[in-house]
Amino acid sequence: MNVEKFSYDNQSPKLFAIATIFWGVVALLVGLTIAVQLYVPALSFGLPYTTFGRLRPLHTNAAIFAFVGNAIFAGVYYSIQRISKARMYSDILSKIHFWGWQLIIVSAAVTLLSGITTSKEYAELEWPIDIAIAVVWVVFGWNMIGTLVKRREKHIYVAAWFYIATFVTVAVLHIGNSIELPVSFLKSYPVYAGVQDALVQWWYGHNAVAFFLTTPFLGLMYYYLPKAANRPVYSYKLSILHFWTLIFIYIWAGPHHLLYSALPNWAQSLGTVFSIMLWMPSWGGMLNGLLTLRGAWDKVREDPILKFMVVAVTAYGMSTFEGPTLSLKNVNAIAHFTDWIPAHVHVGTLGWNGFMTFGVLYWMIPKLFNTKLYSKKLANAHFWIGTLGIVAWVIPMWWSGITQSLMWKQFTPLGILQYPNFLETVLQIIPMYIIRSIGGLLYITGLLMLVYNLVRTMKIGSFVKNEEASAPALVLANNKPQRGMYHRWLETKPIMFSIVATVVISIGGLVEFLPTYLIKSNIPTIASVKPYTPLELQGRDVYIREGCNNCHSQLIRPFRSEVERYGEYSKAGEFVYDHPFLWGSKRTGPDLARIGGKYSNMWHYLHMQDPRQMSPGSIMPTYKWLIDSKLDVASTPAKISAMRKLGVPYPEGYENQCIADLDKQANEISDDLLNSGIVVEPETDIVALIAYLQRLGTDIKKGKIAEK
């Protein structure tokens, strides 16, 4: 047999690992900051860049794409070479991938802090960065599948199946959700509107969780856990079953983010039932992980790496049971829009992603530096303080979510809301916010221990840039599928495997999206719903820029308690001109779907200037800079024209008229404010924002009046 000599590239995993640690610290510090801002609103310093609305997307993007993203790449670049018995396909592609990804992260941080955002959760980045992500992602896939193609191992291991699914699905999701029409270099509108935009967004958002936070980490689990435990994987059959069912079913479950929304009922029901069916495929991964440790539990007691992995896999099992539970409509009716959802998410991110990453890093860094971990004791301390941190983070948020939700829904015996003032329900849960931030602080303390421990480890070791290895060349002679061995055969065909995976993950999205897009009856139109005026459109963009949707929903669910509190429940036809939709996913503040006409212009002005003037105790940051900042009036014609291209019925040539109309409406508002003794320039962000807020949810009422 012809044994070939080659070397593993350790430079890429090392760089990605260092980036993981660095961005992890950044992401967690931003997270801690916004956690504290919820009870010390002064911590936004009255600056646009440091408000919750801008920092929260920075936190989620940094945590998901910078921390977890780099961890995936570090783990993949290390493991895929070894399970393929081959060096990475191309060192140049590896370099482009690494530096390209870091550049994307930096540009994301800069743009998000500047208020450049699409508003779509976990897809906030604007179109030039979207293109860069697509390019770098393809570089990653090319490099990875290239490595699999030139492998020396006959079959591709289950870890690689998950890596492949990750690559193809994230590519499909990212491109599908980012189809947007540029208005200018850093501004775009999505082609979908309202309900359709919501469906696409949560098809993406849900599966970003699935294929960025779940499948790549299952892949990592399948390599690092048996390596660290030195035990065989429990069941190959289970691997096959749970891999294919997981990727097929996951993609359907997106609508469970939109239960009781204006999404058609049938799509909501599909979201629910596929989430229920997702339970066992998810647990398949947990079982294969935990049962691989059979006969190695004595090791778990001593080895901090295995401890991290066991808690990670357990957290995965917990959150994948909680997920289907939350998808039941009667549970969702309580949990949605509350702190229960961040609690659920953080079991996954802090427990599953965080702890698995820590386990991988503690295992891999000493290997890369050909040494032993600097301090096992410190890693153990990290494990315990991190676990305590997760518990202190999650449990108060469960309670806070249930408490607030029940307060929202509580009626007096006489049939009126017990807590009609939203703020009262916020003040009730402030103590839980405080405990949560302590949990976050503990978790960060643990991470800093890891930083110290690994830096010392790197110092005592010596980095092995190219690790020598040898393996026989791959001979694929007479490679035909045999009866009952089709899957084994597919495992020898990485490109075929990728294509089959792509087909499997495409079905669910298409079945849900196409009817919603094509069949008119799914979104009944409402005659009185009209496009936004130019000033309102600009105000909407101010709303997006400031990230108001991070704390305020614009979706009234068909519950008596919500109709009583906010007004008529939201109808699909109300959102047909909303590019993008702004339903939001969390009510840190009250819903704004029908805020229009509820308060005077002066109220909004004073409330933006300092929310505590109007609502003592409010936790909203101040937005006083909106009063002085000039509205970007010049962009109006381009925005009108872009909206018309997307199907919003502005008349031809309205571009020439729109600025005059904008000024007229702005003058009306500034005159009205002047009557109340407030002097404000008409062409300011505050005036546009007030115009938008005053419009929200009012069209449907005009229809009612017309009917009468």
Next chain:
Amino acid sequence: MKINKIYFSMISLLFFLFGSSNLFAESNSGGRQIEAIIELMVALTILVVAVVLWLALVYSEKNDLEGSTLLQPLKNMIHNLTKSTPVSEESKILLDHDYDGIRELDNKIPPWFSFIFAGTILFAIAYMINYHVIGSGNVQEEEYAAEVREAALQKKMLSASGALIDEETVTFVDDPASLSEGKNIFTKNCAACHGKKGEGLVGPNLTDDYWIHGNRINDLFKTVKYGVVAKGMPTWGKQLSPTQIQEVTSYILTLHGTNPPNAKAPQGKLYEYKKPGAKTEKAGSEQEEVKKNI
């Protein structure tokens, strides 16, 4: 073995179909939601306990289950649920796969896993049929309508029970049924002190224009409900329902000007008589004005 398989499929099927009686789309009342949560929490707790017990058994390799007859049925059941090959015999199912030193076993897919998975698929089918084939498909609109109906019904029942009536909200009623009921109540409870015709006895005359505690129905309601214990008027609020107090006070107001024989001399202040039910009778300031006039 076959019997076991059937047995477990039956159990998991029943678990899903019974446990999901309303298939979890409903959100009508807060109470039911909380019950649902509690049910789920209980189910979760049982599940976690079961899993822990199971893990403890599977991994307690030091516990020699072989010799224990007591645990034998449990052991059999666990074996039938997991079909797991013991660690000591795993070389028999070790596949020839070797990836960077990682080997793979060929353990069977645990039957409990397959049963629950099949159960969730059945649940999904039942759910879709229940709401979108048998049902109209307008799931949330119908739920909302039901919720609003239920609230309206509750309110109606509440107002029928009279629980909504108090000294602030009470109004004069003049339908014959109420007044005759009021007369009954009067005869049974009030006549002893105020006379059969309200002419006054121990208590004051209720037919003239002089009142100690005001002459609006609200005033009368308050006096009856809370009583004037110092002067011997009992507290009726615990014996008569708000509706009954409304009826009896309305009846009393109809006695005005009936000039019964043996009328007791006026007590209290003179109040201008207003025909009961007239809209003007509500403001407290008017009462003040009347007082000033005297």
